[in-house]
Structure formats: structure tokens, C-alpha cells
Amino acid sequence: MKKSLLMVNTGAGKGKTTAALGTAFRALGHGYRVCVIQFLKGAWTYGEKISAERFGDLLEFHVMGRGFTWTSDDFEKDTALARDAWSLAREKIDSRAYRLVILDELTYLITYKMLEEAEVVSFLENRPEEVHILVTGRNASDGLIRAADMVTEMAAIKHHYAAGIQAQKGIEF
Ligand code: ATP
Ligand code: MG
Numbered sequence: 001m002k003k004s005l006l007m008v009n010t011g012a013g014k015g016k017t018t019a020a021l022g023t024a025f026r027a028l029g030h031g032y033r034v035c036v037i038q039f040l041k042g043a044w045t046y047g048e049k050i051s052a053e054r055f056g057d058l059l060e061f062h063v064m065g066r067g068f069t070w071t072s073d074d075f076e077k078d079t080a081l082a083r084d085a086w087s088l089a090r091e092k093i094d095s096r097a098y099r100l101v102i103l104d105e106l107t108y109l110i111t112y113k114m115l116e117e118a119e120v121v122s123f124l125e126n127r128p129e130e131v132h133i134l135v136t137g138r139n140a141s142d143g144l145i146r147a148a149d150m151v152t153e154m155a156a157i158k159h160h161y162a163a164g165i166q167a168q169k170g171i172e173f
Pocket of ligand 2: 017018105136137
């Protein structure tokens, strides 16, 4: 039976975005079109930008926002940007042009209340039958977890950063 899945990669450990990209790699291998929307500026690094170009029209990605954080000096402006990004995501999902849509770091927009959880969850629950959705980001909210078909929590058992090891090319960026 074919089914469109709502999947969530969450938790404090490393691997949420890279596992999503691994899923994209798998889907692209079948010739499926994939759309990645990155809700946080800078979350998509050079390595994947260069790789993405090699897939041509099959893989599309959008970088939204300007670094939504608690350090934001203009919440109203960031919220407006978040809403624009969310509106693009809805448009891409509703277009049914992609087999997989990755919403990278979407959880933050819910955590910071730039988007209303109920609105996001209700839209994702009513996704088209032929579109898989993969959400990444820490602290996935309860409603999102309830609505999802699959939730994986990456646990930070150990990270090289704690030992003072800088981000490595090909691993971190
Ligand atoms: P990745 O993109 O490597 O899969 P991620 O999506 O799980 O990571 P994010 O919260 O998006 O994690 O943060 C991305 C960056 O933060 C990566 O450079 C990653 O190495 C680093 N990072 C992730 N988890 C940890 C951690 N537990 N401690 C320190 N740095 C981390
Ligand atoms: Mg990430």
C-alpha cells in the first residue's frame, strides 16, 4: 500500500538534517522530485548546495529567513518572514510536483511561536496523498509528534564539538 508519510527528525543529537538529505538522496535515485525548504538561514551548508546542483531540476531548494533566533531584534519582521516561508512550503506541497518535501528546521518556528502549531499540524495532516513530508529540528512539539507517522529522536551521546574539535569540511559543511 502506498501512503504519504509525515516524518519528523528531532532531538539534540547531530544527524537530523543529514538524515533528511539521505532520504532525499534515496528518493532522487528513483527519479522522484524533491523540494527542500530551509527555514533557518545558514542551516543549509556549502557541501549540500554543491551536491544539489548535480541533481539538476530533480532537486530544488529554498533558503528562507534571516536567522530566526532568540537574539532577533525584530520579532515582527521575523514572523512575517516565517509566514512567507510557510506559505511557500504550503504552495510546494499543494503543487503535488514533488514526491518528497523536506521542511528543515521548521520546529523552531513553532517553538518561537512565529507559526501556530495547530495551523501547521492541520495543514500537514491534510497533505496530498502523493507527497511525503519530512520535518527536522529540535524540540518537535507534541501536536506535531502526534500527527506524524514516524518520529526519530537523535540523542546526543557524544559530539566532537564538546572536545573543542572545530566543524569539519564534508561532515559539518
Ligand atoms: P546535521 O546537519 O549535521 O545533521 P542536525 O541537523 O542534527 O545536524 P542542527 O541542530 O540543525 O543539527 O545543527 C547543525 C549543526 O550543529 C551541525 O554542524 C552539527 O554538527 C552541530 N550539532 C548538532 N548537534 C550537536 C550537538 N549535540 N553538539 C554540538 N553541535 C551539534
Ligand atoms: Mg539541522
